[in-house]
Amino acid sequence: MSMRSHTAGQVDLAVLDQEVTLVGWVNRRRDHGGVIFVDLRDRDGMVQIVFDPDDLDVFAKAESLRSEFVIRVRGKVRRRPAGTENPNIVSGQIEVLGLGLEILNRSEPLPFQLDDERVSEEHRLRYRYLDLRRPEMLARLKLRHQVTRALREHLDNAGFMDVETPVLTRATPEGARDYLVPSRTHPGEFFALPQSPQIFKQLLMVAGIERYYQIVKCFRDEDLRADRQPEFTQLDIETSFLDEEEVMALIEDMMRHLFAQTIELALPNPLPRLTWAEAMRRFGSDKPDLRIPLELVDVGDLLVAVDFKVFSGPANDPRGRIAALRVPNGNSLPRSAIDDYTKFVSIYGAKGLAYIKVNDAAAGREGLQSPILKFLTDDAIDGIMTRTGAQTGDVVFFGADKAKIVNESLGALRVRIGQDMGLVEQGFRALWVTEFPMFEYDEKEGRYYALHHPFTAPNLDDLHLLETDPEAVRSRAYDFVLNGFELGGGSVRIHDQTMQKRVFELLGISAEQASEKFGFLLDALKFGAPPMAGLAFGVDRIVMLMSGATSIREVIAFPKTQSAACLLTNAPGEVDEAQLRELSIRVRKPVVEKAE
């Protein structure tokens, strides 16, 4: 005695002339030629129902139908009249003649039309349960489920164990800002929500789990300028007794399975790899978007002796870099575009954007046009033209500064121009980036930071440099990059207590601090910790890229806004004084300046 006999996806020519019972929402009602047409929508699709006036009772009920009413229809499947078929839907060859109609629930007029593209995101988020009725939103949630299902399936079959780690845990030293949870039973103390289960998964390896995974919520209380969410979903993986080659092979398999299974796309086998150094040199980025056929070229060595400080400075600075970015057919860019790009690179700290327009590549200096030409020798110009391969009609941009600034600004400009000029190839370009530096020096703080995290193992070939030249030490970290996004990152971990202490020391963490913050991890390394390696993927980002959405908010059922609020439930909100008292906290009133 089910409410329905079929779903919308099951009603086609195969059930012609049969009686079916359907349930769902009135997607649209049209009255035409004395007949009422209703598009019935359910999770599976859409079916056209026809009510004709032969049955007065049913017709009268059908006349009361409005958009988004929830109905149950009994009817007979028949062929649509020739010329009215809809080839885009499963049920497009048929329609259902309504013989019985039950209204399961009514709907007031919606605050917005579901298919209205102009509705603001704020409005959609406030009524998210309506927004999710849009077929593209439903499709994204379905894809998200297919993605996690395919990942689990692959990892389950590869002998991985799904183990849950705590949500109420300890603050993350060396991480981003934590979300805190006051403890009622330990007044004045706080739990933190995990930024990742990093330490727990390492402890699971010490426990002998060998292969762990979890699809798990993680939390960061950051300013959400970029496309970030305070809570996000991570595929977390850790292994014992595997080195980076084995882990990368295993993860490649998983990702190939995922793409094949969900969107029927074959990723290359094996995936291309770039060292961090090469990625920076060629693309100015550690997550290069390989769909964009533009590359950076080093030209600093050609400009060492030039009488132009903007170039000679970086050319002679060991931390400096001068790179050229050739843009084919870029000569046609108007002055205003170049001004725009100059402003754009300044966001990344570049003090200007030199360029050379190539009017006639065969004409030497005479065929070029640029305010900086006068500073360059013929040899330098020849060298630049040869190395960039510039052709008539091209423009060549230059970045000259500290390497960090050149990489960030030209790396971003490369992507920007690629998009502006329509150069971005279709499809998916995945790669590994490897051999990251172990440490990054923070000039302001005057100390080293771990580029990955403090548990990342150093490259065995660079151990001799650990104390003498930390910045030259490469780590055993690896990132999975897709279309310019870092989808996942991981590393071989330190499993040796002495090495872990050495690295803490290099990071300026005293033995005392280390024992206070990481004591339980250091303890664990004493009792037979195996070699271990792992990584973590951003599930929201994977689904976003696969679905072609432009924001992770589009692939999360109930996301938060940029100010970390939920417009649907109005969270966060105020709470009772009694609740705060139980938690031994009080709200700090903003200091109000007293008038004299």
Next chain:
Amino acid sequence: MSMRSHTAGQVDLAVLDQEVTLVGWVNRRRDHGGVIFVDLRDRDGMVQIVFDPDDLDVFAKAESLRSEFVIRVRGKVRRRPAGTENPNIVSGQIEVLGLGLEILNRSEPLPFQLDDERVSEEHRLRYRYLDLRRPEMLARLKLRHQVTRALREHLDNAGFMDVETPVLTRATPEGARDYLVPSRTHPGEFFALPQSPQIFKQLLMVAGIERYYQIVKCFRDEDLRADRQPEFTQLDIETSFLDEEEVMALIEDMMRHLFAQTIELALPNPLPRLTWAEAMRRFGSDKPDLRIPLELVDVGDLLVAVDFKVFSGPANDPRGRIAALRVPNGNSLPRSAIDDYTKFVSIYGAKGLAYIKVNDAAAGREGLQSPILKFLTDDAIDGIMTRTGAQTGDVVFFGADKAKIVNESLGALRVRIGQDMGLVEQGFRALWVTEFPMFEYDEKEGRYYALHHPFTAPNLDDLHLLETDPEAVRSRAYDFVLNGFELGGGSVRIHDQTMQKRVFELLGISAEQASEKFGFLLDALKFGAPPMAGLAFGVDRIVMLMSGATSIREVIAFPKTQSAACLLTNAPGEVDEAQLRELSIRVRKPVVEKAE
């Protein structure tokens, strides 16, 4: 170039005479007859390695091995000498002659022996990564993964969508105590961690998802007297267009699949059902443990006219109850045991525990022994003996009080005696309990509470009683009970806005409060909410029962103590003043009494 060629579970007679490379932990080392035996342990099992002094280098290394060292062994598989086989392990017919040995990591002596049963739970939790090395703990985590895997598999195939709901959300009105998370971007406001995704899953039904599930962490800041955890894992399910019969059938299928798949146990089809009223009458509990063959019997009607207030009071009180619990062969219980039980029932509010010992069932009043005999007429005694079926050698206990007290005290006594007397049957006894009351009256607060939750739909047959006799209204709720534990509970939900408002009103929630606390749900019900029903299972409890563990802490990788602390990481902990300032909160100092 893998570190290992086989795992312990793959080394048996099939690889006899082959060379293998194994990695793992030194479970035990014994020196015997000039030879060193090492039990190598990995995630899969155990293999015996033999080092003999023929190879001096390898033997010298083997001599340095201690318990829990992490090693890599290359060796040749050979048959164990006759009489030394171990039939309990896969590799029990063979041993590996060690030809090469690499020490991957050392271990200090452990703080406790892994197989020492006397180690306190506190100590085990502090070194949880060692505790998890015990094979029974590993087996429980493996089972847990099999359980979630089997559940997902079944639900995926049944067309359910896994959708994630927020962790940072809004406080739960009408629920237990929330964990709060101060918002940095909205000073003075707080998120709450979800006690369950109840409202979100209903909104997903309004969105048209039709079949939703999620295996999700939930949070309750309760005093952990019982076997509870501040964070626990729930299998959350919701459907549209199904009634309670269809949902229960679907869930039964899922549970049968689960038990068959993981522990090869066939649950009956269909499962037995009890109405709430019958469960209370026969077992004094809404989650009866059917493995215990003892039942309560009503005898109040026999005692209406008795001249003994303890009995005549409840017998004449419409909210009173007198029940008898016959314990076969209970006559042998010593006086001290009965005293003990009297104390035990007092925990539940019982003012005493009357009993009758049956020395000779054929001898009428003379064959009985009890302080209360003198108050009872022969007719009453005959009635009690007949109704309970008491035999020579039995004892019959009595509860007489408000029904609630009688049910709770005799219900608990029934279980206690069942365990004490070894009456608990082996195996699993699952059932549904249905037709719960919709409301419970709280005498102290002077208001009704929802027995399930305020979104539970009333039984259609009882709608006429809603305003006149709320306590008589049955809800459309159902619980899945196994061996005396409520594993899951659910209901048909209210999908009609008017009905939801009526129920809020009966619960003493004013229209204003309702709109403030549940406005977004009431809104959603306006825009075409479908009929919906669902339920939620406690995953920790399922795994606990299946694995035969006695506490959910035994099936959680990193559980918290009774005071909601993590002994491993020392969470919760103190945080910097600067962090609190960013969150606009301060710690409330305890008030110290000033000395005069």
